[in-house]
Amino acid sequence: xELRPAEVTSILEKEIEKYKGETSMQxxxxxxxxxxxxxxxxxxxxxxxxxxxxxxxxxxxxxxxLEEDNVGCVLLGDATKVKExxxxxxxxxxxxxxxxxxxxxRVVNGLxxxxxxxxxxxxxxxxxxxIESPAPSVVEREPVKEPLQxxxxxxxxxxxxxxxxxxxxxxxxxxxxxxxxxxxxxxxxTTAGGDPKDxxxxxxxxxxxxxxxxxxxxVQRRLEKAGAMPxxxxxxxxxxxxxxxxxxxxxxxxxxxxxxxxEGRHVVIxxxxxxxxxxxxxxxxxxxxxxxxxxxxxxxVFNLHSxxxxxxxxxxxxxxxxxxxxxxxxxxxxxxxxxxTQEGDVAAYIPTNVISITDGQIFLESALFNAGIRPxxxxxxxxxxVGGSAQISAMKKIAGGLRLGLASYRALAAFxxxxxxxxxxxxxxxxxxxxxxxxxxxxxxxxMPVEQQILIIYVAxxxxxxxxxxxxxxxxxxxxxxxxxxxHPEVAEEIKKTKNVSDAGRAAMDKVIAAVxxxxxxxxxxxxxxx
Amino acid sequence: xIVDAVTARWAGALYGLAAKQGVxxxxxxxxxxxxxxxxxxxxxxxxxxxxxDAATRRGxxxxxxxxxxxxxxxxxxxxxxRGREEVLVGLSAAFRRRILLDAGQVEGFVETARPIDxxxxxRVASDFGRLLGQKLILKNRVxxxxxxxxxxxxGNRMLDGSVSGRLEGLRRRLQEVQLPG
Numbered sequence: 264x265e266l267r268p269a270e271v272t273s274i275l276e277k278e279i280e281k282y283k284g285e286t287s288m289q290x291x292x293x294x295x296x297x298x299x300x301x302x303x304x305x306x307x308x309x310x311x312x313x314x315x316x317x318x319x320x321x322x323x324x325x326x327x328x329l330e331e332d333n334v335g336c337v338l339l340g341d342a343t344k345v346k347e348x349x350x351x352x353x354x355x356x357x358x359x360x361x362x363x364x365x366x367x368x369r370v371v372n373g374l375x376x377x378x379x380x381x382x383x384x385x386x387x388x389x390x391x392x393x394i395e396s397p398a399p400s401v402v403e404r405e406p407v408k409e410p411l412q413x414x415x416x417x418x419x420x421x422x423x424x425x426x427x428x429x430x431x432x433x434x435x436x437x438x439x440x441x442x443x444x445x446x447x448x449x450x451x452x453t454t455a456g457g458d459p460k461d462x463x464x465x466x467x468x469x470x471x472x473x474x475x476x477x478x479x480x481x482v483q484r485r486l487e488k489a490g491a492m493p494x495x496x497x498x499x500x501x502x503x504x505x506x507x508x509x510x511x512x513x514x515x516x517x518x519x520x521x522x523x524x525x526e527g528r529h530v531v532i533x534x535x536x537x538x539x540x541x542x543x544x545x546x547x548x549x550x551x552x553x554x555x556x557x558x559x560x561x562x563x564v565f566n567l568h569s570x571x572x573x574x575x576x577x578x579x580x581x582x583x584x585x586x587x588x589x590x591x592x593x594x595x596x597x598x599x600x601x602x603x604t605q606e607g608d609v610a611a612y613i614p615t616n617v618i619s620i621t622d623g624q625i626f627l628e629s630a631l632f633n634a635g636i637r638p639x640x641x642x643x644x645x646x647x648x649v650g651g652s653a654q655i656s657a658m659k660k661i662a663g664g665l666r667l668g669l670a671s672y673r674a675l676a677a678f679x680x681x682x683x684x685x686x687x688x689x690x691x692x693x694x695x696x697x698x699x700x701x702x703x704x705x706x707x708x709x710x711m712p713v714e715q716q717i718l719i720i721y722v723a724x725x726x727x728x729x730x731x732x733x734x735x736x737x738x739x740x741x742x743x744x745x746x747x748x749x750x751h752p753e754v755a756e757e758i759k760k761t762k763n764v765s766d767a768g769r770a771a772m773d774k775v776i777a778a779v780x781x782x783x784x785x786x787x788x789x790x791x792x793x794x
Numbered sequence: 795x796i797v798d799a800v801t802a803r804w805a806g807a808l809y810g811l812a813a814k815q816g817v818x819x820x821x822x823x824x825x826x827x828x829x830x831x832x833x834x835x836x837x838x839x840x841x842x843x844x845x846x847d848a849a850t851r852r853g854x855x856x857x858x859x860x861x862x863x864x865x866x867x868x869x870x871x872x873x874x875x876r877g878r879e880e881v882l883v884g885l886s887a888a889f890r891r892r893i894l895l896d897a898g899q900v901e902g903f904v905e906t907a908r909p910i911d912x913x914x915x916x917r918v919a920s921d922f923g924r925l926l927g928q929k930l931i932l933k934n935r936v937x938x939x940x941x942x943x944x945x946x947x948x949g950n951r952m953l954d955g956s957v958s959g960r961l962e963g964l965r966r967r968l969q970e971v972q973l974p975g
Contacts, residue, residue: 278964278967278968279964282964282967288951288952288953289951289952289953290950290951290952291947291950291951291952292950293796295796305796306950307950308949321969332797332798332799332802352952
């Protein structure tokens with residue numbers, strides 16, 4: 264943005280002219296000790312939990328420990344500017360972040376300050392929301408029933424996610440967890456063409472906790488390139504930010520999402536990742552001398568995640584009648600937290616905590632990833648507890664039993680390595696599983712619309728690809744989808760409109776796949792005959 | 795002065811007991827005298843040096859306790875037995891705060907860029923005290939950095955009416971101003 268000096272001067276003149284400099288009573292305290300990003304303050308009698316405190320030199324802090332004669336607070340700025348004996352002022356407001364449309368397309372830190380060099384946000388005092396707020400009550404909610412399409416075949420077909428659901432993405436490092444988030448964000452463009460003003464457009468919030476700055480830049484560039492930034496907010500608390508900012512960023516992100524949810528909009532929020540957030544919280548709490556528990560995490564580390572994830576919900580249409588905070592009912596926040604595991608250990612402390620809070624998990628496995636099966640979703644232990652109610656009926660009918668079939672294929676495939684003497688039924692299952700695995704492979708940054716997913720999963724699940732060599736399945740898939748688009752676009756249109764597949768649609772799909780197979784000369788008998 | 799929670803609790807116990815036995819004025823006098831004694835560097839060194847054994851410490855304090863009320867003597871003996879020497883060092887300030895609290899009074903400062911006369915000081919004490927609902931005992935402190943106006947600090951409350959405070963408020967306000975974009 265170009266800075267015009269004349270405008271700045273006029274603003275200054277206006278501000279100075281109307282400045283009253285009202286004096287008001289303030290509660291003050293004295294810094295007793297400061298170190299490791301934590302300060303102990305004597306005084307501050309009226310201080311409340313999570314209250315924003317002002318230290319000298321513009322440093323801010325948050326009160327987290329209210330003790331008999333002192334207040335323990337974390338500093339949200341340069342701790343070297345604070346010294347013993349400094350006067351601390353209370354501000355009378357709990358830590359809040361700006362919310363609203365003006366944040367869309369921006370990268371902000373855990374306090375909601377822009378860090379993308381695109382100038383100020385332009386939000387006002389009324390846009391501020393406290394980062395901690397109660398989760399929607401039982402009466403304000405309704406069951407999860409609308410699908411949130413990720414554009415990833417393996418997920419939309421086997422582990423469907425509904426709007427308002429909490430689905431954990433869990434896996435070791437380098438298994439494609441962040442890639443899955445980016446694909447999901449890109450796919451939300453299909454909800455309303457990426458127009459953030461359209462009420463149907465799903466808003467995306469990506470909270471990066473303890474990530475490398477380079478990763479955050481990479482995510483931003485990817486989203487910009489895909490045209491997904493206009494409906495996305497990135498809340499970044501990178502690895503070099505204070506631990507306090509890292510743990511608060513998740514709450515800041517959900518507070519921004521709640522503003523949209525209360526206006527009846529649909530939001531999907533990604534916490535990347537909650538393990539790093541727990542580590543940051545552990546650091547802050549140990550410095551505040553809270554008693555350590557298992558693995559030195561404080562006793563309330565479960566609550567840290569449960570109170571965050573409970574704020575994801577599907578709001579009922581009647582919610583505005585019950586609670587005036589909702590301007591319009593029917594909104595939702597879908598939470599997709601990520602937890603990084605070490606050596607695939609899903610039974611560790613933080614993973615088990617988050618698994619128990621969420622409504623299912625998508626487990627990404629290193630072995631599958633290295634075998635070229637990407638997204639590396641382990642169908643056996645991945646689950647969505649919302650299930651079919653988060654799928655459109657066409658997908659429910661066509662992909663039913665796919666997850667269990669694939670899980671049993673993976674178990675069978677491992678077993679079949681030890682012998683070749685297999686009965687026909689087993690061989691059939693192996694053949695089908697192999698083709699399904701090929702079908703569910705998907706490139707990065709190319710999410711697929713649900714109607715196209717249905718077209719291809721139908722033919723694979725119905726055994727129409729059983730006679731195609733596994734290595735040629737991607738080629739057939741591509742040709743088939745192209746042919747369907749050219750010859751029978753009405754089938755995809757029908758699915759889009761009615762959310763169902765008619766018998767005529769099925770017949771068209773059968774006809775086209777048969778023609779494609781002949782055209783590409785893929786069936787073994789025909790290949791042999793030609794040879 | 796900062797009074798820690800432990801010292802405040804010990805001082806509260808002595809105050810309560812003295813008030814109950816009707817010997818508050820005697821104990822107050824004792825504590826004031828002990829405050830002066832314990833502030834002396836040679837006594838403080840004995841109390842705070844961990845290399846000095848308990849018997850020597852007790853001997854050094856015994857001289858200060860001569861003529862004190864039995865409650866004061868018991869209090870000092872118990873604090874030494876429990877290894878709470880720091881309570882003795884902060885006792886006088888904690889006791890004074892407790893006395894002021896009971897009388898509904900608070901001590902504080904009026905900070906100004908130039909000294910103010912006693913009449914103005916009394917007026918500020920009365921006006922600000924009314925605001926706080928307490929009786930204020932204020933002293934004047936000269937802080938040239940304030941430029942003008944006054945800043946009143948009483949307990950953990952502050953009313954900043956100084957020029958430097960107003961400039962700081964303006965600076966903060968200008969930092970929050972949204973530029974057109």
